Amino acid sequence: MIDKALLDRHGLTEDEYRLIVELIGKEPNLTELGIFSVMWSEHCGYKSSRVHLKKLPTEGEHVIQGPGENAGVLDIGGGQVVVFKIESHNHPSYIEPYQGAATGVGGILRDIFTMGARPIAVMDSLRFGPPDDPRNRSVMEGVVSGISGYGNAFGVPTVGGEVYFDPCYNLNPLVNVFCLGLADKDKVFYARAEGAGNKVLYVGAKTGRDGIHGATMASAEFGKETEHKRPNVQVGDPFKEKLLLEACLEVMDRGLIVGIQDMGAAGLTCSTTEMAAKGGMGIVIDLDKVPQREAGMTPYEILLSESQERMLLVATPEKVEAVQTVFAKWDLDAPVIGEVIEGGRARISFKGEVVVDIPVDAVVNLCPAYDRPIAAPAPPPPAPALEALPQPADLGETLLRLLASPSIADKEWVFRQYDHMVQVNTVFLPGADAAVLRIKGSRRALAMTLDGNALYTRLDPRTGARIAVAEACRNLACVGARPIGVTNCLNFGNPEKPEVMGQFEQAVTGLAEACRTFGIPVTGGNVSFYNDTEGLSIHPTPVLGIVGLIGDVRKAVRPGFRAAGDAVVLVGESLDELGGTQYLKTIHGLEAGSPPLIDLEQEKRNQEFVLEAIEAGLVRSAHDLSEGGLAVALAECAFHSPRKIGCEVDLANGLRDDALLFGESQSRILMTCRPADLSGLLETAAARGVPAQAIGRTGGAALAVRHAGREILRVPVEKAFRAWKDSLPGFFRVQA
Amino acid sequence: MKFGVVQFPGSNCDFDTFHVLRDVMKRPTVMLWHKDHDLQGVDCVVLPGGFSYGDYLRSGAIARFSPLMQEVKAFARRGGRLLGICNGFQILLELGLLPGAMLRNKNLKFLCQHVHIRVENARTDFTRAARKGQILRVPIAHFDGNYFAPPRVLRDLETNGQVVFRYCDADGNVTPEANVNGSLDSIAGIRNAAGNVLGLMPHPERASEALLGSEDGRTIFESLILSLEKRTPAGRPAAGKKARHDR
Amino acid sequence: MKVRVLVSFKDSVLDPQGQTVKNALHTMGYAAVTDVRQGKVFELELVGATRKQAEALVPEIARRVLANPIIEKFDWEILKGR
Amino acid sequence: MKVRVLVSFKDSVLDPQGQTVKNALHTMGYAAVTDVRQGKVFELELVGATRKQAEALVPEIARRVLANPIIEKFDWEILKGR
Numbered sequence A: 001m002i003d004k005a006l007l008d009r010h011g012l013t014e015d016e017y018r019l020i021v022e023l024i025g026k027e028p029n030l031t032e033l034g035i036f037s038v039m040w041s042e043h044c045g046y047k048s049s050r051v052h053l054k055k056l057p058t059e060g061e062h063v064i065q066g067p068g069e070n071a072g073v074l075d076i077g078g079g080q081v082v083v084f085k086i087e088s089h090n091h092p093s094y095i096e097p098y099q100g101a102a103t104g105v106g107g108i109l110r111d112i113f114t115m116g117a118r119p120i121a122v123m124d125s126l127r128f129g130p131p132d133d134p135r136n137r138s139v140m141e142g143v144v145s146g147i148s149g150y151g152n153a154f155g156v157p158t159v160g161g162e163v164y165f166d167p168c169y170n171l172n173p174l175v176n177v178f179c180l181g182l183a184d185k186d187k188v189f190y191a192r193a194e195g196a197g198n199k200v201l202y203v204g205a206k207t208g209r210d211g212i213h214g215a216t217m218a219s220a221e222f223g224k225e226t227e228h229k230r231p232n233v234q235v236g237d238p239f240k241e242k243l244l245l246e247a248c249l250e251v252m253d254r255g256l257i258v259g260i261q262d263m264g265a266a267g268l269t270c271s272t273t274e275m276a277a278k279g280g281m282g283i284v285i286d287l288d289k290v291p292q293r294e295a296g297m298t299p300y301e302i303l304l305s306e307s308q309e310r311m312l313l314v315a316t317p318e319k320v321e322a323v324q325t326v327f328a329k330w331d332l333d334a335p336v337i338g339e340v341i342e343g344g345r346a347r348i349s350f351k352g353e354v355v356v357d358i359p360v361d362a363v364v365n366l367c368p369a370y371d372r373p374i375a376a377p378a379p380p381p382p383a384p385a386l387e388a389l390p391q392p393a394d395l396g397e398t399l400l401r402l403l404a405s406p407s408i409a410d411k412e413w414v415f416r417q418y419d420h421m422v423q424v425n426t427v428f429l430p431g432a433d434a435a436v437l438r439i440k441g442s443r444r445a446l447a448m449t450l451d452g453n454a455l456y457t458r459l460d461p462r463t464g465a466r467i468a469v470a471e472a473c474r475n476l477a478c479v480g481a482r483p484i485g486v487t488n489c490l491n492f493g494n495p496e497k498p499e500v501m502g503q504f505e506q507a508v509t510g511l512a513e514a515c516r517t518f519g520i521p522v523t524g525g526n527v528s529f530y531n532d533t534e535g536l537s538i539h540p541t542p543v544l545g546i547v548g549l550i551g552d553v554r555k556a557v558r559p560g561f562r563a564a565g566d567a568v569v570l571v572g573e574s575l576d577e578l579g580g581t582q583y584l585k586t587i588h589g590l591e592a593g594s595p596p597l598i599d600l601e602q603e604k605r606n607q608e609f610v611l612e613a614i615e616a617g618l619v620r621s622a623h624d625l626s627e628g629g630l631a632v633a634l635a636e637c638a639f640h641s642p643r644k645i646g647c648e649v650d651l652a653n654g655l656r657d658d659a660l661l662f663g664e665s666q667s668r669i670l671m672t673c674r675p676a677d678l679s680g681l682l683e684t685a686a687a688r689g690v691p692a693q694a695i696g697r698t699g700g701a702a703l704a705v706r707h708a709g710r711e712i713l714r715v716p717v718e719k720a721f722r723a724w725k726d727s728l729p730g731f732f733r734v735q736a
Numbered sequence B: 001m002k003f004g005v006v007q008f009p010g011s012n013c014d015f016d017t018f019h020v021l022r023d024v025m026k027r028p029t030v031m032l033w034h035k036d037h038d039l040q041g042v043d044c045v046v047l048p049g050g051f052s053y054g055d056y057l058r059s060g061a062i063a064r065f066s067p068l069m070q071e072v073k074a075f076a077r078r079g080g081r082l083l084g085i086c087n088g089f090q091i092l093l094e095l096g097l098l099p100g101a102m103l104r105n106k107n108l109k110f111l112c113q114h115v116h117i118r119v120e121n122a123r124t125d126f127t128r129a130a131r132k133g134q135i136l137r138v139p140i141a142h143f144d145g146n147y148f149a150p151p152r153v154l155r156d157l158e159t160n161g162q163v164v165f166r167y168c169d170a171d172g173n174v175t176p177e178a179n180v181n182g183s184l185d186s187i188a189g190i191r192n193a194a195g196n197v198l199g200l201m202p203h204p205e206r207a208s209e210a211l212l213g214s215e216d217g218r219t220i221f222e223s224l225i226l227s228l229e230k231r232t233p234a235g236r237p238a239a240g241k242k243a244r245h246d247r
Numbered sequence C, D: 001m002k003v004r005v006l007v008s009f010k011d012s013v014l015d016p017q018g019q020t021v022k023n024a025l026h027t028m029g030y031a032a033v034t035d036v037r038q039g040k041v042f043e044l045e046l047v048g049a050t051r052k053q054a055e056a057l058v059p060e061i062a063r064r065v066l067a068n069p070i071i072e073k074f075d076w077e078i079l080k081g082r
Ligand SMILES: Nc1ncnc2c1ncn2[C@@H]1O[C@H](COP(=O)(O)OP(=O)(O)O)[C@@H](O)[C@H]1O
Pocket: A123, A124, A125, A126, A158, A159, A160, A161, A162, A163, A408, A411, A414, A415, A418, A429, A430, A431, A432, A433, A434, A450, A451, A475, A626, A627
């Protein structure tokens, strides 16, 4: 009955099948095969990535829970913890952008509140094909409204994120959602089924045929034949999720349950077997008790459905009624569908017959890990020697073009659709280097940022990954926050291609190195492979979500110039390098060269210097230099200043003008201070081995830069602002 | 005096409003559950923002049938102060306690941003701490905030001074650009004819702490507290006399 | 019995969604479409109600719940069943 | 010519709005209503199209613009005009 074709359809190899037979001591029936197929999929089983992810540092002073649970948990003091994680929903978002993105938000929210934390902020990292193509625009419109539709209704603020455009995402957009929750330290819950005789309760939406094999779909390349998988699309119901949140937090708060797990990928299968395996127990489930939306569902369908907004709870028998009362208050049913048993087996019955009887350990823990063949990533196409590269005649015009390029342009068109203030904690709205959220009842605040420059990782995955960590930490430093933990979403192509695996291995190595240098643990993340469509892989795209702590929220600093007459200080060294820059890409049409050099130790020193200056109250504004270099950073500081104050910069460092203005040398931060504080700051910098120079003054209505006495740039702030502000909306102009 | 914040399934600014009333304005505040019939003796009922019942069907359309809303209606009829913020405003419209209806924002997108509103009538229980013409900077966050009413109703609103807030620019000019959601006559908030019920789309509770960027929203809560603390609390009919309200 | 209730904006109310669809259709070259109005449709399954009862019940539900009489009008029909 | 296009979720797709409306109707005592599905209705005004052209045009528009074929189905009819 089980042949090669059937295994293929289940994404299992013949070797894996033999292993299954050996582990369970019998030929699996179709339902059991279905269970293994999802649980051993790349998405759930991390088959190709596990051996490499081991390199990441996972320990640290704040860590309460590292990888392995629904989300990481860090101690932030004051009896509180943060629970956070990032998740991808790339394939579903391409098939149906609105629902794909919406259910992506729904999924990560459940990961957070299943641990007892109230989600307090979301960030989204988005990658699309260029917006001049209407198909890309329609994917983007759908994704953004899906995130907005779900997050806003649920009542979690979306406080920031990033959006990049590149043709490699034409047929494979990336939608990564990062969520952070807050909980009391003694109220964290785990996905464990403990105590024989305890009852298993099902809560939330009814089970339908939606999303069957979603996890397997996320574990295969996309092609024409994926079309037939389309009926799998799930529709999100944020209203139901909000009720689930309140009811779950209430039963947890009142100590009514033993364990809890959300039903995400692989639905009931994953939640039941994982909870049993983690508790070292077995589980019996009666599928007839599972609330069903459609008639005539088979056990296979019920078990593999990925219907949204469902959770599984375990409670002692005497608490069952109290749990059900709480759920009834929130208009939700909570039927008992099974029981925890001794013995480590999952026994599932349907219409009086046992349809599944397998050891949970085999399903959950014994999925094979592959050390797939690796090919060294191709070296980047060399950048032309600077001398061979024509320098634009009008650098002001160049700046305007860069500011209007979609990846650099203002993203308000996106984040204005997100409720970023609900829960009244958002101190820094989208637009700052990092989002800042106050912690009610305390002076402390949380900061969070999402970063990843896939152009760098494409040219050099290891350096690119190191830069991603450095840049995220730098964004935190600019607001005055110290990083405490990391989550990451690794978006790559088909891992069966050695060159993709090579990129992956290099990127993970770079991440590990950088996280070690910064002393920040990785407490979880997500790997999304098979981002290939019709044979083409996306650029390797690691996305870093880093959480930071601010000791006194009143000291947090924004990017915008505060007042005219402040001194402008450039921290960090500017090198003669243009590889991997937006300038090369946008102005010269070149994705070439090596990404900027990164010296992690120097980076750390620079950040520490800025942090201490902020903590000492000496910094009026701070902004990191990233895409577009110094010129774009100066422009952004002006745009974010209350009265769009310009600046007059004067420096001399022997670089070519374009490299000076648009080079993306790392470890640099622009800050401003009162003139009286300048010399003290520069002295401290010198004493710390931190390159820092006063480069000018804020004021005026223009962005002006003189280089060795020559004026190389003078653009009215207002003109630059319009180029930056009007670019994205221009693509989406509603026809009147 | 005591505030009550109504919690519907899907409300999500309930805790925010509660936080501001209790911790910032420092007034006794209770949560009121939509399935109850008891207003717990509060002097002012606040219908908070959010997505009651997911905003399914129409924003505010289902919440109005909650058991508690029958009590709230009676409370308002007796002259009790009732404030509806965003979704709360939409519920008041659906309930018929305020005239008109909400349409989708004119650009058909959810809008979250700071806007300016101008106080059109400072002689109300909700604005007496403000000056007429004062400009408040407060955030909006809604999909359906495009106020609509038939011409006759609009005329009545104007003549009776029931238009309390209008969208304007930073200098107080009422312009089409400042009217981001497309509301008729740039209406951002209205009160009923009796003066005890106010609905507005912007979120004053998000603009009540300096740390969050603006304290302009406090004016509304301060006004309410002023009017409530100065008079016999409405809602508890005092000596058979109906409470009076500023017009 | 299955009934269908159609809810749409009154003619005096501007229908921005319909306008947007119309504009999109024009951009795509469907010039023949000169107007679009968008509304909602509800399909209700009624059990244990006679046709006569339905004739009282459905308009009541439509008026009280499904439509907002300030901006919307409705129409209904029995699709199948007696 | 006036045509009406009805768009609704495929039967297998969850309809949270319809479910919520149904629950509300139950709470209000309308127990006879056992199911509600909510969809959209579009009324298009077509000018200068023959019936035959409309029969090609309308489904095309419905498929391409009005409905999302991944989760929705549609139905259409001519209301008036030839
Ligand atoms: N998808 C998005 N959702 C919400 N906010 C976004 C999104 N994309 C960008 N932003 C916000 O826009 C601002 C600029 O983004 P970006 O240019 O990536 O900043 P940086 O380079 O400092 O990381 C940030 O505050 C960011 O949070």
